[in-house]
Amino acid sequence: MNDFLFTRRTPAQYASALHGTVDAVAIHLAGTERPRSAATPAELEDLVARVDLDRPLGDVAAVLEETRRLYLDHAVHFHDPGYMAHLNCPVAIPAVAAEALTAAVNTAVETWDQSTTATLVEQRLVDWTTARIGFPAAGEPDGVFTTGGTQSNLQALFTAREQRLSRPHAAPRQERLGRLRIVAGEHAHFSVDRAAHLLGLPADAVVPVPAGRDGALDPVALERALHEVTAAGDEVAAVVATAGSTDLGVIDPLPAVADLCRAHDVWLHVDAAYGGGLLVSPTRRHLLDGIERADSVTVDFHKSWFQPVAASALLLARGRDLRFSTWSAEYLNPRHAVRPNLVDKSLQTTRRFDALKLWMTLRTVGAPELGRTLDRVLDLAQEAGRVVADAPDMELVARPVLSTVLFRHRPPGTDDDAAERLVEPVRAALFDSGRAVVASTVVGGRRCLKFTFLNPVTTAADVERVLDLVRAAARDTAPLAAAAGAR
Ligand SMILES: Cc1ncc(COP(=O)(O)O)c(C=O)c1O
Structure with a gap:
C-alpha cells in the first residue's frame, strides 16, 4: 500500500522508476534528429484525449512507455540544432540532476524550518550574483529566486511602486497611484506593461521611450519623457532599462540611463532576463557596465545560464527594499525564526529549491x-x-x-x-x-x-x-x- 509514495519504505521503487526514466530519456536523446515530430495538432489532441484518466496503468514502466509516445516523441527539443526560435536553452546536466534531487526531497524554501541549508544555498547564490553585478556593499544587497523574468519584473516594479509611495507626499496613496508612471524603452518586455496593470496603475502608466538608431533606448528621449511626466504633475515609479531585448538583443545605454535616474531621483530597474548571462562572459562582461548602478535587476538563469525552467532571480541594491514583500503569518513561526525565512522576501509562499540547479552547475563546471x-x-x-x-x-x-x-x-x-x-x-x-x-x-x-x-x-x-x-x-x-x- 502507498508504494507509489517516496518514503523510507520505497527506495527500491524510487530507484527503479528513476532509472527507467533516465534510461528512456538517454535513449531518446541519442535518437532525436529533429527539433520536433511532424505530428499535427489534431493527431496530438487525439493521442492525449484517448488516455482514460480513470483507468490507471498501475505500473511506472507502462506509464513511462505511454508518456514517451505522448510527450517525449512530440516534445519540442531545445537541444536540437534545428531549434532556433525562442529564448530556450539546452540544459546543464548537473542542473537536471539537481531537479531530480529537489523533486524527491520536495524542499520548500519559504521558511527555515522547511529548508535549512537550502535557504543558505539560495542566499549564497543571491549574494554571489549581487557581487557579480557589483552593487555597492554598503546597501547590503539582497534578492530572491523567482519563477522567471515575468515574476522578477513584477516584484521589481511592485518594490519600486512601494518605495515611491513610501516617500512623504501631500496627496493620499490612492490618488498618487493613479498618477504613477513607469518609463520604459519601447522594446521593453511585455511583462512590464502587464506588471503595471497588475499593480493597479492606469492604462497609460507605461510611457514608451523611442529607441535610437541602434534600437536601444535613446537617453535624450528618456530625459524628455522624464521631464514630461513631472511637468504633467505625475510621478515616475521606475525607469526600466533592458539588457538584452527579446527581439533585437539590444542593451540600453546603462551608464547614461543611470545618470538620468540619479539626476531625477527615480528607481532604475534593469531587465537583464536575457543579457544577464553576460555577467559571467569572459569577453563581453563590459556590455553590462552600469548595471551596478541599478536599484533592481532581473536575471533569468533559465535563459543564458543553461538552467532548466524555472530559475530566475530578482536582485536588489538595497536589501531592506525587500521589506515591502514581507507579510506576517503566525503559522510560519515568524517570532521564533532563528534564520532568514525566505518567504519574507518573496511574492510566493511554497517555493521550489530552484537555486540548487545553478549551485550544482557552478560546482561542476564553474562560472x-x-x-x-x-x-x-x-x-x-x-x-x-x-x-x-x-x-x-x-x-x-x-x-x-x-x-x-x-x-x-x-x-x-x-x-x-x-x-x-x-x-x-x-x-x-x-x-x-x-x-x-x-x-x-x-x-x-x-x-x-x-x-x-x-x-x-x-x-x-x-x-x-x-x-x-x-x-x-x-x-x-x-x-x-x-x-x-x-x-
Ligand atoms: C527581456 C525579457 N524580459 C523578461 C522576459 C520574461 O521572462 P520569463 O519568460 O522567464 O517570464 C523575457 C522572456 O523572453 C525577456 O526576453
Missing part, C-alpha cells in the same frame, strides 16, 4: 565555462548574421547584438510587402515539417523571421541548412502568400 558557452552562442549569431547578409536572397533586418538574428527571405523580384507576406507561411511550414523551429516577430512595423540561438552545439552549417529549408518552404508557399497579397 567561466558557463560564460564561454554563452560566448560561443553569441559568436554563432555574428556568423549567422554574416551568412544571412551575404546571401543574395536574404535580407538581414538588424545587425545581431546578442544571440538573435532577424531576417527576411527575399527571392529575386520580391518587394517589401511580398517578402513580409512570406514570413508567416514559411515559419509555419518549417514548424509543421518538424525539421526546424524558427520564430517570427515585428520590428520597425514589419514582420520578419527570427533565429534565437542558445545552443552552443549549433553551427554555421546548421544555419545554412535551415536557410535552405526557408527557401524550399518559400517556394512551396509562395502561391499562398501571393494570393493573400492579392486579397
Whole structure:
C-alpha cells in the first residue's frame, strides 16, 4: 500500500522508476534528429484525449512507455540544432540532476524550518550574483529566486511602486497611484506593461521611450519623457532599462540611463532576463557596465545560464527594499525564526529549491565555462548574421547584438510587402515539417523571421541548412502568400 509514495519504505521503487526514466530519456536523446515530430495538432489532441484518466496503468514502466509516445516523441527539443526560435536553452546536466534531487526531497524554501541549508544555498547564490553585478556593499544587497523574468519584473516594479509611495507626499496613496508612471524603452518586455496593470496603475502608466538608431533606448528621449511626466504633475515609479531585448538583443545605454535616474531621483530597474548571462562572459562582461548602478535587476538563469525552467532571480541594491514583500503569518513561526525565512522576501509562499540547479552547475563546471558557452552562442549569431547578409536572397533586418538574428527571405523580384507576406507561411511550414523551429516577430512595423540561438552545439552549417529549408518552404508557399497579397 502507498508504494507509489517516496518514503523510507520505497527506495527500491524510487530507484527503479528513476532509472527507467533516465534510461528512456538517454535513449531518446541519442535518437532525436529533429527539433520536433511532424505530428499535427489534431493527431496530438487525439493521442492525449484517448488516455482514460480513470483507468490507471498501475505500473511506472507502462506509464513511462505511454508518456514517451505522448510527450517525449512530440516534445519540442531545445537541444536540437534545428531549434532556433525562442529564448530556450539546452540544459546543464548537473542542473537536471539537481531537479531530480529537489523533486524527491520536495524542499520548500519559504521558511527555515522547511529548508535549512537550502535557504543558505539560495542566499549564497543571491549574494554571489549581487557581487557579480557589483552593487555597492554598503546597501547590503539582497534578492530572491523567482519563477522567471515575468515574476522578477513584477516584484521589481511592485518594490519600486512601494518605495515611491513610501516617500512623504501631500496627496493620499490612492490618488498618487493613479498618477504613477513607469518609463520604459519601447522594446521593453511585455511583462512590464502587464506588471503595471497588475499593480493597479492606469492604462497609460507605461510611457514608451523611442529607441535610437541602434534600437536601444535613446537617453535624450528618456530625459524628455522624464521631464514630461513631472511637468504633467505625475510621478515616475521606475525607469526600466533592458539588457538584452527579446527581439533585437539590444542593451540600453546603462551608464547614461543611470545618470538620468540619479539626476531625477527615480528607481532604475534593469531587465537583464536575457543579457544577464553576460555577467559571467569572459569577453563581453563590459556590455553590462552600469548595471551596478541599478536599484533592481532581473536575471533569468533559465535563459543564458543553461538552467532548466524555472530559475530566475530578482536582485536588489538595497536589501531592506525587500521589506515591502514581507507579510506576517503566525503559522510560519515568524517570532521564533532563528534564520532568514525566505518567504519574507518573496511574492510566493511554497517555493521550489530552484537555486540548487545553478549551485550544482557552478560546482561542476564553474562560472567561466558557463560564460564561454554563452560566448560561443553569441559568436554563432555574428556568423549567422554574416551568412544571412551575404546571401543574395536574404535580407538581414538588424545587425545581431546578442544571440538573435532577424531576417527576411527575399527571392529575386520580391518587394517589401511580398517578402513580409512570406514570413508567416514559411515559419509555419518549417514548424509543421518538424525539421526546424524558427520564430517570427515585428520590428520597425514589419514582420520578419527570427533565429534565437542558445545552443552552443549549433553551427554555421546548421544555419545554412535551415536557410535552405526557408527557401524550399518559400517556394512551396509562395502561391499562398501571393494570393493573400492579392486579397
Ligand atoms: C527581456 C525579457 N524580459 C523578461 C522576459 C520574461 O521572462 P520569463 O519568460 O522567464 O517570464 C523575457 C522572456 O523572453 C525577456 O526576453
